[in-house]
Amino acid sequence: MAKSKPKVGIFGLTGCAGDQLQILNCEDQLIPLARQMDIVDWVMASSRNDHTCRLDIAFVEGVVATERDLESLKEIRARTKTLVALGTCAVWGGLPAMHNEIPREVLQREVYHSSPLHFLDTVEALPPTHFVPFEITLPGCPIERHEFLRVAHALLAGAMPEFHMLPVCWECKAKENLCRVVYFQEVCAGAMTRGGCGARCPSHAVACAGCRGPLEEPNYDANITMFADRGISWVEIARKMSQFSAPVWIKQGLEKEVRHERRR
Ligand code: SF4
Numbered sequence: 109m110a111k112s113k114p115k116v117g118i119f120g121l122t123g124c125a126g127d128q129l130q131i132l133n134c135e136d137q138l139i140p141l142a143r144q145m146d147i148v149d150w151v152m153a154s155s156r157n158d159h160t161c162r163l164d165i166a167f168v169e170g171v172v173a174t175e176r177d178l179e180s181l182k183e184i185r186a187r188t189k190t191l192v193a194l195g196t197c198a199v200w201g202g203l204p205a206m207h208n209e210i211p212r213e214v215l216q217r218e219v220y221h222s223s224p225l226h227f228l229d230t231v232e233a234l235p236p237t238h239f240v241p242f243e244i245t246l247p248g249c250p251i252e253r254h255e256f257l258r259v260a261h262a263l264l265a266g267a268m269p270e271f272h273m274l275p276v277c278w279e280c281k282a283k284e285n286l287c288r289v290v291y292f293q294e295v296c297a298g299a300m301t302r303g304g305c306g307a308r309c310p311s312h313a314v315a316c317a318g319c320r321g322p323l324e325e326p327n328y329d330a331n332i333t334m335f336a337d338r339g340i341s342w343v344e345i346a347r348k349m350s351q352f353s354a355p356v357w358i359k360q361g362l363e364k365e366v367r368h369e370r371r372r
């Protein structure tokens with residue numbers, strides 16, 4: 109009897125849908141991949157979906173920014189064996205979580221002006237990883253296609269994908285780029301940011317903005333010293349890192365250090 113294909117779902121919470129687009133952008137590699145799975149629930153790509161069946165693998169992008177998002181996330185978790193967080197929003201909070209300190213009523217008023225009845229169930233924007241456990245996290249704004257394909261192929265083979273946890277700086281050095289910090293005194297987040305993008309920005313003479321989120325164990329003390337030696341304050345680098353991973357910075361109390369340094 110032929111082995112049944114794993115059932116797969118792909119979901120977007122609040123976000124730009126860029127990670128789902130990256131999957132569609134796999135183009136010629138997507139068809140052979142799709143033949144090995146049974147994609148049963150993917151609203152972006154199909155109008156025929158099964159919203160209740162059990163799933164072997166599910167990919168979730170975006171943040172929890174409404175009560176509806178949280179409900180959907182819990183439902184997806186309950187029906188899924190292997191859950192993958194796709195993109196920096198899902199792993200770290202990304203851009204939607206950048207300004208959680210501003211009250212939502214203020215944001216609603218400034219963006220929508222009149223009474224925003226459609227947005228009454230909004231909540232503080234936080235990554236799905238804050239609410240439910242995930243088996244795999246794949247950051248990136250958006251994700252790298254080669255990393256998505258590696259995850260998908262590994263899961264289809266019954267294995268867990270492995271990624272190197274080296275910083276963007278490592279990839280940048282391997283490309284022999286001129287360092288944006290050392291040569292141009294720019295605030296570059298490459299030393300604390302998880303690699304995998306091939307140091308895309310510094311390779312185009314632009315400092316890394318930290319869009320892939322922090323390494324698992326960035327050496328904050330060494331980084332503070334390294335930046336200070338080059339005239340870059342911790343506030344500047346923390347601000348840069350907070351653009352894409354504000355919730356984790358606040359969780360680790362680093363925001364307090366930034367506030368403290370601001371007051372000095
Ligand atoms: S340019 Fe940025 S990513 Fe490249 S080595 Fe310097 S600090 Fe690291």
Ligand code: SF4
Pocket residue numbers: 276301302305306307308309310315316317318319320321
């Ligand atoms: S260099 Fe930094 S900002 Fe640019 S893609 Fe890589 S992680 Fe993102």
